[in-house]
Amino acid sequence: MGERQPVKKKKKKFGLFMQQNLLAVFLIVLLAFVGLIVRLVYLNYSVGDKYEKRVLSQQTYMSNAIAFKRGSILDRNGTVLAESIRVYNLILDPLKMQSQNGEYVEPTLKALMKCFEVKEEEVRTILKEKAKSQYVVFQKLIEAEKVEAFKAIQENDKNVQGVWFEDAYKRVYPLKSLACDVVGFNTGGTSTGIESYYNDELTGEDGREYGYFDSDLNLERVVKEATNGNTVVSAIDANIQQIVEKHVAKFNKETGSKNTAVLVMDPRNGEVLAMTSGKQYDLNQPQDLSGIYSKKKLAKMTEEQKLEALNNMWRNFIVSDTFEPGSTFKPVTVAAGLEEAFVKEKTTFYCGGSKRVADRNIHCAVRAGHGTITLSQALMYSCNVALMEIAEKLGPSRMYHFQTNLMFGSRTGIDLPAEATGIIFQKDKIGPTELATLSFGQGFNTSMIQIASAFSSLINGGNYFEPHVLKETRSDSGATIRKKGTNLIKKSVSDTTSGLIRKFLHETVEDGTATAAKIDGYTIGGKTGTAEKYPRGSKKYLVSFIGFAPADNPEAVIYCVVDEPDVADQAHSTFASQLFHDIAQEVYPFLGISKTPEALKQEEKEQAEKEKEEKKKKQEKSEAKKPEAEDGKTPSGTVLESVGDEEAGVQDDVDLPIADETTGASDLIR
Incomplete structure (x- = not known):
């Protein structure tokens, strides 16, 4: 066969119709492009300025934050604390x-x-x-x-x-360390006290200043003002706080302890008037430990040790620490016995020095025993045996109910951070020994604020008020936003029981274990406490005293705790009773608490005698100045004498200063 010849491809040619279509499409595209150019030229020359302004007006050219001012913290009288x-x-x-x-x-x-x-x-x-x-x-x-x-x-x-x-703001504390446990600080992301608990109230909202171009290309500035924080008015009285801190500092200097804490409350509404854990530090420099530790000791501390020391310094012992209360709990046991009708005012007990409970003897403080005593004397002499007998009659269930009804084992609700709940036995865990020790305040832990709140309810007619440090909040303009008011949580005991507890506690101060707390002219009620710390036998004690005045209608409760006094023999509640006495004799007059009618009558008598004596001295002084010559006489023969304001009984109204060893102030805060 011959070779196959390749097939030649024929070239395709566009027909006339196809050429006309392509030309038409090209012309349409060209016309559209020309139209677009014409439109762009038109927009640029006719309305371009309009769109330029619109774009520019949507652009932000300047934006600065305007800081808010954090709200102030005041005491109840308007004194600035922060x-x-x-x-x-x-x-x-x-x-x-x-x-x-x-x-x-x-x-x-x-x-x-x-x-x-x-x-x-x-x-x-x-x-x-x-x-x-x-x-x-x-x-x-x-x-x-x-x-x-x-x-x-x-x-x-x-x-x-x-x-x-x-613009910015700096937090300052004009009174430095005063009420540091309550006020707290807000520095470097760390906050304590009121500064922490009421942070939302104190915090405002930043404003902003920004600029933009308006429709006429003018740069406009708009300012959204900052919203400042609210002012917090506390229930604290800076004057009372100053008195308390002065005496705590004096005690720490003369005796010293691991912790010396004092709480002043109004039992009629739960307001905290003063509070100190005894570790004072400048709120303006909260990380400065030099007020507590020497330079030599600080130099030896590791960073971890310094951090632990700071946390201990900032810690509010009254709210956050717990301990065995000891005999200050005994009024609770007596009140429970009265409420459940297991004891009456005239019930008697026999104390032989100890009581057999389960397989052990539990001793009274007086090993020889108190003999036969009344219910009142059980508190007066702080008899463990009598209290164990009351608890035995009540039984675990009733005792547990009464303890928890007074908020032991729960938070009181005080408006300060890090409140402890305490530790108590559950009802099914209370055996004979636990019941016995519970009756006189051992075997469980509580905080100072729990004891003070429960104690206040026992003496105020049986009303358990929520303890609080807030009095009211105000806006930046000064308008009142809300008042804290009194929050009645529950009824704890009857009026009758409350009246008997007041009576027994007054007798305890007059003739019992708390005579060191007596103050001339005032009726004082109160209870001592001495609790041996763990491990038993270590000879370490926490001693305390809680007292009130007037005894028949309490207006102020003062609770003093001395944790491990710096002495060889710590087991003496007198340390706390004497501290109470020194504080109360200044605080009660400052609060205007009335003295007894007898005391007022005696004061009037003494004042009258004093004025009589002063008058007699003035007359004698006047007689001694009479001239013997005739030159000193008027035509009528009367002797003229110039008498100064002081001699005439006119004196300046001057506030007498009260020294303050802790802050260096020479007078009470006005």
């Missing part, structure tokens, strides 16, 4: 400072170094590393005086550029 003062943050604008070929750098750097103790190399590093930035926070919380000094230089030298200031 406030925020105006300060400034220093802002660097490296781009501006280095403009104009850098001619602003040296004059600006010189001014910064003069007014703010700036390190030259630090600024130059920022200028180099952040050359294009217009916002660098360089220093914070600068006082106004330094800022004004810099601005004065800036006004006189136009080459000082690229520095401006933002």
Whole structure:
């Protein structure tokens, strides 16, 4: 066969119709493109300015935060305990400072170094590393005086550029350490006390200042003002707080202890008037341990030890720590016996010095025994045997119910952070021994605020009020937002039982274990407490006293706890009773608590005798000044004598100062 010839492909040619269609499409595209160009030209020349303005008006060109002012904390009389003062943050604008070929750098750097103790190399590093930035926070919380000094230089030298200031606020505590446990601090992300608990009330909302171009291309500035925080008015009385801290400092200096704490409350409503754990520190410098530890001891501390020391210093012993209350719990057991009708006012007990419980003898404080005693004397002499017999009659169930009804084992609800619940036995865990020791305040843990709140309810007619440190909150303008008011939680005992408890506790101070707490002219009621700490036999004790006045209608409760007094023999509640006495004899007159009618009558008598004696001395002084010559006589023969204001009985109204060993103040806060 011959070779196959390749097939030749025929070239296709567009027909006339196809060529016409392609030309039409091309013309349409060309016309559309020309139309688009014409439209763009039209928009640019006719309405371009309109759209340019619209775009520019949607762009933000400047935005700065405006800091809010944190609310103040006041005492009940308006004394400032915490406030925020105006300060400034220093802002660097490296781009501006280095403009104009850098001619602003040296004059600006010189001014910064003069007014703010700036390190030259630090600024130059920022200028180099952040050359294009217009916002660098360089220093914070600068006082106004330094800022004004810099601005004065800036006004006189136009080459000082690229520095401006933002408003800010600094938290300060004018009274330094006063009421540090209650007020607390708010610094560096850490807060305690009222500053922590009422942070939401005290915190405001930042404002903002920003700028934009309006429809006419004018730069408009809009300011949304900051919303300042609310003012918190506490129930604390700075004067009473000062008195308390003065005496605690004196006790710590003369005797000392692991913890010396005092709480002053109004039993009629649960208000806390004063509170101190005895470890004073300056709220303006809350991380300064030098007030408690020597430089030598601080130098030996590790960072972990310093942190632990700070936490202990900041810890509110009254609210956050628990301990065995000892005999200050005995009024609770007596009240339970009265409420359940297992004992009456005239019930008697026999104390032989100990009581056999299960397989052990539990002793009374008086090993020889108290003999036959009444219910009142059981409290007066703090007899363990009598209290164990009352608890035995009540039984575990009733005793547990009464204990929990008074909020032991639960938080009281006080408006301070980190409140402890305490530790108590559950009902099914209370055996004969646990029941016996529970009756006189051992074998369980409680806090000072729990004891004070329960005790207040026993003496005020049986009303358990929620303890609180807040009196009211106010807006930045001063308007009252809300008042705390009195929160009655429950009825704890009857009026009759409450009256008997007051009577027994008054007799305890008059003739029992608490005679050291007596104050001339006042009727005082109260109870001592001495609790041996674990491990038993270590000879470490927590001693306490809780008292009130007047005995028939209590207006103020003062609770003193001395944890491990710095003495060889710690087991003496007199340390706490005497501290109560020293504080109460100043606090009760300050509060205007009335003395007994007999005391007032005696004071009137003594005052009358004093005035009579002063009058007699003035007459004798006047007689001694009479001239014997006739020159000293008037025409009528009467002797003229000039008498000064003081001799005439006119005196200036002067507040007598009360020294304050802790704050250095020479007078009560006004």
